[in-house]
Every structure is written in C-alpha cells, then in structure tokens.
Amino acid sequence: MKKWYNIGGCGIKVEQAKDIIRKALSQYSKPYIAFSGGKDSTCLLHLVLQQKPDITVVHWDFGPYKLPRVIENQILENAKKIGARDIRVYTSDEYQKGRNASKVFERNFFSKVIPELASQGYDCAFVGLRKEESCGRENRIDANRSLGLIEEVWPIQDWTWRDVWAYILENNLPYPDTYNIYGPVLGWDRVRLASFFDLDLEGVGTPELDGILMWKYKNIGGD
Amino acid sequence: MNEIEYYVNKAKEAPNLSWEPYSPFKITFYLGSPVCLTTPWIMFDSLLGHLILLDTMQEDFFVLPRKRNISDFLPENSRSMPLKKTGEIYHASAAIFTPNNGLCVEQMYKRFETIFSDKLHLKKVRLGSGHYRSYALKEPYIPAKSATFFVNGRKNVILKLIDKYLFALGNDIRIGWGMIRRFDIEDTDEDFSIVANGLAMRPIPIELCKEYEDAAVLAYKSPYWDPRNTTLCVVPGSRCKLNER
Numbered sequence: 001m002k003k004w005y006n007i008g009g010c011g012i013k014v015e016q017a018k019d020i021i022r023k024a025l026s027q028y029s030k031p032y033i034a035f036s037g038g039k040d041s042t043c044l045l046h047l048v049l050q051q052k053p054d055i056t057v058v059h060w061d062f063g064p065y066k067l068p069r070v071i072e073n074q075i076l077e078n079a080k081k082i083g084a085r086d087i088r089v090y091t092s093d094e095y096q097k098g099r100n101a102s103k104v105f106e107r108n109f110f111s112k113v114i115p116e117l118a119s120q121g122y123d124c125a126f127v128g129l130r131k132e133e134s135c136g137r138e139n140r141i142d143a144n145r146s147l148g149l150i151e152e153v154w155p156i157q158d159w160t161w162r163d164v165w166a167y168i169l170e171n172n173l174p175y176p177d178t179y180n181i182y183g184p185v186l187g188w189d190r191v192r193l194a195s196f197f198d199l200d201l202e203g204v205g206t207p208e209l210d211g212i213l214m215w216k217y218k219n220i221g222g223d
Numbered sequence: 224m225n226e227i228e229y230y231v232n233k234a235k236e237a238p239n240l241s242w243e244p245y246s247p248f249k250i251t252f253y254l255g256s257p258v259c260l261t262t263p264w265i266m267f268d269s270l271l272g273h274l275i276l277l278d279t280m281q282e283d284f285f286v287l288p289r290k291r292n293i294s295d296f297l298p299e300n301s302r303s304m305p306l307k308k309t310g311e312i313y314h315a316s317a318a319i320f321t322p323n324n325g326l327c328v329e330q331m332y333k334r335f336e337t338i339f340s341d342k343l344h345l346k347k348v349r350l351g352s353g354h355y356r357s358y359a360l361k362e363p364y365i366p367a368k369s370a371t372f373f374v375n376g377r378k379n380v381i382l383k384l385i386d387k388y389l390f391a392l393g394n395d396i397r398i399g400w401g402m403i404r405r406f407d408i409e410d411t412d413e414d415f416s417i418v419a420n421g422l423a424m425r426p427i428p429i430e431l432c433k434e435y436e437d438a439a440v441l442a443y444k445s446p447y448w449d450p451r452n453t454t455l456c457v458v459p460g461s462r463c464k465l466n467e468r
Contacts, residue, residue, distance in 0.1 A: 185326050185363070202358070208394075209361045211261045212326060218262075219440040219453040 005166040013163055017047055017155040021126070024153040025052055028124035031153075032056040032117065035084070037075030038193035040128035042082065042175055043167045044156055048126050049083045057084040058117065058125075060109055063095025066195035068217040071176055078174040099197050114148035122150055129154045132161065161189045181213050226288065227296050230280065237279045240301045240380050245314075247375045247414040250385070252406045257327070257364040258393040259400035262447065264317035264459055265392060266425060267372040268306055269445035271315065274384040275302060292446060305377035305384075307416075310431055311444055314375035314416040316424035317459045318392070320367035327366060331398070333358040364393075364400060373415040373424055382408060423463045426456035430466075437461035 004010055024031060033048050035041045035057045048055055057079055061072055079087055092108045094101050125148075131138040146152040156164070165188060168175060176193060183191045186209075194201060196210045197218065211218055250267075258265070272294070277284045279302050287293065297303075307314040335348055335355040350357045370392055374381065385406065393401035417424055426441040441456040442449065457463045 185328055203356065204359050204361070206361060208261055209328065209363050212263050212363045215263050215441075216439045219442070219450055 004162050005170040010163045010166045013159055014167065016158065020153060020155040021048055021051055024124055030121045031124035031126060032058050032122050033126045035059045035079060036193060037078065037176055039164050039168060039175055039179065040130060040156060042078065042173050043164055044126055044128040045079060045084060046082050046171060046173055047155060053083060054085055057087045059087060059089050060105060061089050061091040062195040063091060065095060065099045066198050071178060074176050081174050099199065102200055110148050114150055118149045125150045125152050127152045127154055128156055130159050131157050185213065227293060230293050231296055231298065233283055234279050234297045234302055237302055242301055243377045243379045245307045245375055246378055247411045247416065248378055249371060249373050249409045249411050250406060251369050251371045252392060253369050253404045254367060255402040255404045256399055257366040258370065259362050259364045259395045261394045266317055266445065266447055267315035267374055268304065268313040269447050271306065271381065271384065272304060272445045274388050275304065277388055278384055292449065305380040307375040312427065314414060316373040316416045318370040318372055320365050321369045321371065322367065324366055326363055329362045329364060331360045331362055333360055362395060373419065375414045375416045418463060418465055421462050423457045423459050423461055425459055427463065429455050429457060432457055433464045433466050435461065435463040
C-alpha cells in the first residue's frame with residue numbers, strides 16, 4: 001500500500017486535495033471539518049490541520065447502543081493524536097431509547113446542528129466524501145449539492161480506497177480498531193466505519209455481521 | 224381458551240418420551256455446505272429446545288407466538304429438555320467447527336419477484352421500504368466440514384429428535400446453508416459440556432466460576448436472542464475454573 005502512494009498517483013491526488021483546501025480556506029472565513037472517525041475523515045483531518053491547525057472539528061456521536069464507548073473514545077483520541085484542538089461532539093437524547101432509535105442522525109444533524117453552526121458564523125464544511133463510494137455521492141459531488149445550510153467542500157472526492165489506505169499508512173495515522181476486525185472479512189475496499197447493530201442499516205445487512213464480529217458489544221450499551 | 228392455555232394443553236397431550244439416565248457424549252455433524260451464523264456460537268441446548276418444541280407442538284409449532292417465551296408455562300414432564308442442568312445452565316456446549324478457517328461473508332439479494340406476485344395490478348410496488356423492500360443480505364459463514372457438540376443428557380431422546388427433525392445447522396437454512404450430511408454420536412468418559420481441559424465450552428455466568436480469563440455480557444440460556452437472558456459470562460474458549468459447589 002505504501003508503494004501505491006508513490007506509483008499509483010496518490011501523491012498527485014494529495015496535492016490536488018491540498019489545493020482544494022487552500023482555495024476553500026482563502027474563500028471562506030469560518031470553516032469546520034465533519035469528522036466521523038472513519039478512514040476518509042481521518043485523511044481529511046490530517047490534510048486540513050496542516051493548513052489550519054485551529055480549525056473546529058465537528059463529530060456526531062451515535063450513542064452508546066450503536067457505537068460502543070470503547071470505539072467512540074478511540075475516535076476522539078485519534079483526532080487528538082492527529083492534532084485536532086477544537087473538537088465539538090454533538091449527539092441526541094433520542095439514542096437513550098436504545099437500538100430501536102431510528103433516523104436520529106438524519107433528523108437532528110441537518111435540522112439542529114447545522115443551523116446552530118450556521119448561526120455561529122460557520123460558512124464552510126470540509127467533508128470526506130468520495131465519488132467512488134456510491135453513484136449517489138458521485139452525482140452529488142458532480143452537481144455540487146450540499147445537504148445543509150452550509151456550503152460543503154470535498155477535498156478527497158477523487159480518491160480511491162487505495163489512495164485512502166496508502167495515505168493513512170504513509171503518514172502513520174491512527175484509525176479505529178474496527179477496521180482491523182471487519183477489513184479481513186469484508187475486504188479492505190468495502191470496509192466502512194458506521195454505527196453498529198443499527199436497524200437503519202438492516203437493508204444492507206450489516207447488523208447480521210455486527211452480531212458476529214462485534215459480539216462483545218452486542219448486549220451492552222456502556223463501556 | 225387463551226393462547227398460552229392452548230399450548231400448555233398441547234404439551235400435556237403429547238405422547239410421553241421414554242427417558243434414559245443422563246450420560247456424557249459427543250455428537251459430530253458432518254456438513255454438506257458452510258454454516259451461516261448470526262452469533263459466533265451455535266448452542267446445542269437452543270437447538271434441542273427448538274427440536275423438542277417442534278416434536279411436542281407438531282404443526283402448531285409454526286404458529287407459536289414469535290416474540291413470547293412460552294417455556295415458563297409448559298409443564299415439567301417427559302417433554303422437558305433432555306439435558307442435565309446445573310444452576311440455570313444446561314450441560315451442552317457451543318459448536319466446535321472443524322477446520323476452523325475463520326469467517327467469510329457472502330452477499331445475497333432479496334428482491335421483489337414479479338413472477339411470484341399477485342400485486343402487478345398495483346401501479347407501483349415500493350422496493351425501498353415496506354413489505355416488498357429489497358434487502359442486500361450479508362451472510363457471514365464458516366466453511367467448516369464438521370461441527371461438534373459435547374453434551375450430557377438423555378441420549379435416546381436426543382438421538383431420536385435429531386434423527387427426525389434436524390437437517391441443517393445455523394441461520395438461513397432455507398437457502399441451503401449448514402446442510403447436515405450425517406452425524407455420529409460417541410460416548411465420552413468425562414463431561415466436557417461446560418468446561419473441557421480448563422476451557423469454557425459455552426457461556427458460563429461468572430458466579431459459577433472461581434477463576435476466569437475473559438468475560439463479556441452474553442446470553443447463557445435459551446432463547447439466546449433474548450436480552451433478558453444475558454449476564455456477565457465467561458467467553459467460550461477462554462480459560463476458567465468452576466466453583467467446587
């Protein structure tokens with residue numbers, strides 16, 4: 001993977017991403033980074049912090065039932081290790097309902113968190129979206145369509161999964177352990193960080209897999 | 224007559240099973256296809272609970288309330304679990320898969336099929352949600368050739384139930400996972416159903432153990448999907464020592 005960084009054109013894509021970030025930082029006065037803790041936002045965080053070390057990092061917590069605290073703590077720890085100083089964690093009380101809580105992120109993030117950030121003067125969001133992930137995302141990037149009130153910028157939009165892993169390994173970035181659990185089973189091209197035991201993801205079959213790979217957390221919500 | 228009463232009567236009316244004394248033995252299932260799982264372990268007591276209820280209720284088994292546990296209401300008779308019990312746990316191990324090559328995943332798609340449908344007069348069939356929703360199922364499976372359980376129970380009853388009803392192991396057997404080609408039963412000198420050579424063979428509540436290596440919140444009795452049956456247990460496969468009592 002490290003070789004890919006040099007021979008697979010990853011270096012060029014990194015420079016392109018840095019250009020996009022540079023332009024956005026000169027264009028917008030108060031940007032933030034949307035940081036899920038996954039591999040894409042880890043790369044994005046590292047790239048943006050090189051140019052703006054004091055940028056606000058916004059993270060959504062899926063609650064103890066859908067994201068075990070061990071992993072959530074690891075995500076926040078990783079952000080600090082990469083250099084984030086101003087980390088803001090948002091969540092919702094609806095997650096206290098347990099694993100049956102549905103569409104909480106969709107309901108709360110775009111209708112409460114983003115308007116709140118907009119009212120505080122934030123005018124740009126760096127998001128680690130990639131075209132390769134899905135047709136929907138590719139169309140959204142091509143149409144330059146932001147989901148909330150705040151304009152989105154996608155610096156790593158043209159990266160492939162190989163570029164992402166190559167960048168992580170090249171820069172020795174920390175990432176959550178769940179990748180090492182799911183990666184060998186699902187494949188390193190398909191592995192993603194999402195909420196676990198989440199009925200909203202039943203349609204794509206991940207709760208079945210979570211029951212086996214995350215069995216330690218199946219019956220607990222806390223630590 | 225209410226629902227519970229109906230099933231209790233059915234259990235009372237079921238013909239008696241002749242009981243042999245408890246004896247420890249090992250049962251090996253030779254598989255014709257990989258076993259699909261939803262948890263890392265298949266527990267033999269849950270398997271047997273399913274079979275004995277199927278034998279007792281016959282066709283009514285398929286209309287049992289899905290999310291209501293009726294076992295508390297059933298009478299203690301020859302239709303009870305033919306397994307030795309210590310505290311609240313049965314003497315039945317989790318499956319040991321051979322060879323243990325680790326977990327694999329297969330993606331399968333469940334889609335609305337127009338050829339089987341009488342809904343074609345509808346203008347629109349919603350595939351994104353509702354009854355006809357499409358699913359991309361991830362089927363985690365173990366490509367094992369055999370699954371072995373250690374049991375301490377009434378061998379004749381267990382043998383009869385397995386022979387009559389059990390044709391596959393694990394999840395999604397309707398699409399061909401976990402088919403059983405044949406099975407062997409072998410007597411053992413010792414009872415390896417709970418602890419064997421210092422290793423936990425099933426989830427054991429930590430209160431029953433003097434020492435243990437690893438513990439997690441797991442179900443220790445069937446139904447294993449029910450969160451009410453969970454407690455801090457020694458993880459199968461980890462080192463432990465049982466209390467002398």
